[in-house]
Amino acid sequence: GESVGLHLPTLSVQEGDNSIINCAYSNSASDYFIWYKQESGKGPQFIIDIRSNMDKRQGQRVTVLLNKTVKHLSLQIAATQPGDSAVYFCAENSGGSNYKLTFGKGTLLTVNP
Amino acid sequence: NAGVMQNPRHLVRRRGQEARLRCSPMKGHSHVYWYRQLPEEGLKFMVYLQKENIIDESGMPKERFSAEFPKEGPSILRIQQVVRGDSAAYFCASSPSGTGPSYEQYFGPGTRLTVT
Numbered sequence: 301g302e303s304v305g306l307h308l309p310t311l312s313v314q315e316g317d318n319s320i321i322n323c324a325y326s327n328s329a330s331d332y333f334i335w336y337k338q339e340s341g342k343g344p345q346f347i348i349d350i351r352s353n354m355d356k357r358q359g360q361r362v363t364v365l366l367n368k369t370v371k372h373l374s375l376q377i378a379a380t381q382p383g384d385s386a387v388y389f390c391a392e393n394s395g396g397s398n399y400k401l402t403f404g405k406g407t408l409l410t411v412n413p
Numbered sequence: 414n415a416g417v418m419q420n421p422r423h424l425v426r427r428r429g430q431e432a433r434l435r436c437s438p439m440k441g442h443s444h445v446y447w448y449r450q451l452p453e454e455g456l457k458f459m460v461y462l463q464k465e466n467i468i469d470e471s472g473m474p475k476e477r478f479s480a481e482f483p484k485e486g487p488s489i490l491r492i493q494q495v496v497r498g499d500s501a502a503y504f505c506a507s508s509p510s511g512t513g514p515s516y517e518q519y520f521g522p523g524t525r526l527t528v529t
Contacts, residue, residue: 400472401516
């Protein structure tokens with residue numbers, strides 16, 4: 301897909317391992333964060349979100365951690381499967397709006413069977 | 414309930430031509446957002462529209478780009494006199510009516526524009 305490129309950060313894991321994808325966000329005023337998954341040729345798909353009044357949120361096989369002190373966000377995927385192979389983006393709200401999202405560059409996750 | 418639909422999926426234009434990208438939001442959604450994704454980049458917000466209104470076009474280039482969301486029919490992103498730098502994937506997202514604009518945005522599959 302168009303978001304996959306030689307210069308994207310990449311993470312390669314074995315099937316069944318846990319994956320951790322990191323993201324540094326830019327705006328200390330951001331108070332809402334989302335992780336998206338983008339498969340080749342498709343639009344971003346919502347995975348999980350977190351508000352700034354939390355530091356951890358869990359979903360099905362995924363956990364998001366937020367460290368506001370260092371403006372760092374991470375996505376943990378448990379028991380990674382080949383279907384998890386995609387580019388993962390973090391996004392933050394920006395400009396104090398309640399709809400405008402600012403996306404990071406993305407990380408390419410490759411799961412080896 | 415069909416998702417957000419975009420067409421065409423791929424569009425090739427020569428420099429100087431016009432590109433028209435269409436987006437039909439999900440049923441029950443009245444808020445439409447357009448984003449642009451350059452190669453190896455994240456998505457960049459362009460514009461937010463409601464029916465017959467442009468609410469926020471702060472991410473739109475000042476020239477050649479325009480967007481509309483008419484009372485009937487899809488939202489249109491129009492790029493006049495395209496240049497090679499316009500080559501990108503353009504994504505449309507929509508969010509539910511009745512609650513105001515939202516981060517709960519559902520994305521379409523995108524239109525890949527290639528300018529030759």
